[in-house]
Amino acid sequence: MPGSPPLRLSPADCTCFRIRSAARRVTQIYSRHLGPTGLKISQFSLLGFVAWEGPVSIGRLSELLATDRTTLTRNLKPLLDNALVARAPSDDRRRHDLVATPAGRALFKRAIPLWTAAEQEVRAAMGAKLTSELHGTLDRSMERLAAL
Amino acid sequence: MPGSPPLRLSPADCTCFRIRSAARRVTQIYSRHLGPTGLKISQFSLLGFVAWEGPVSIGRLSELLATDRTTLTRNLKPLLDNALVARAPSDDRRRHDLVATPAGRALFKRAIPLWTAAEQEVRAAMGAKLTSELHGTLDRSMERLAAL
């Protein structure tokens, strides 16, 4: 089996540029829908994870969300300030477990239909086939890139 | 032809979360490689576009990069401060045309091999098939989402 020909790569072929552009575009659409709740899309995700995973540490969230630990510290601030999430002491005093407050859970529930509308707008524009292709491709890419 | 069954969407199916996670992951890899140049990946892209497109306005760059105009104003600051990009007056005094300086073009050239290494690391981890699938899916998604 012969080796592949040497690829001629140009910066126009940049995987990073493509994925960052798409992320910006998609983020704008979701943000528009979520506007009335006062939640940004990343806050929606973060609040959802905290609500689902029950008491959870920053470090654990960092794994679940594939986000740097210190980024989450900053991202949590608006949620803590607005009392949507609260810190709870844990047995290990190095950790601060995070829980969603009743207000946080209520807001998340109110946000779900708006998120659904955003998701449906995107899926309607892309079509079911492209949507599932995109999800599958991204999921597999994340698996392959996790090792790096 | 019957309609599709009503989709039951859960926030775990979020397209935005997937694409943002992947963008974060990919960005980290490229940033690591580009570190020695002092350029972030977005600066590499921006500098490259300015160098290629010759004298170009902020508004035009905004279309090319699918980035908000005001974001580019901020993103350009480090490049202007480091004299990698310069403003040139244009016939229309509302516009400030941007050009890459010799230092900017030289740095971009030095950065290309590092970008290539990043691109190859990502492609090696993902495989050629998944890479081309990802690119195609992202490109088609951007087309479909541009209308929104």
Next chain:
DNA sequence: GTCTATTACGTGTATATACACTATTATTGG
């Protein structure tokens, strides 16, 4: 030729992101 609508751009504000560094608490080896 002026007045107005449009175009092109920057600023204020707020969030998102992550690396290097620091501080605190647990754990483990002796």
Next chain:
DNA sequence: CCAATAATAGTGTATATACACGTAATAGAC
């Protein structure tokens, strides 16, 4: 028990992102 090590988290700094708003200059209407 105590010192060294590991684990957990926050801060300082810098960039990335975009909406709402304000400003300056051009183009068009008349």
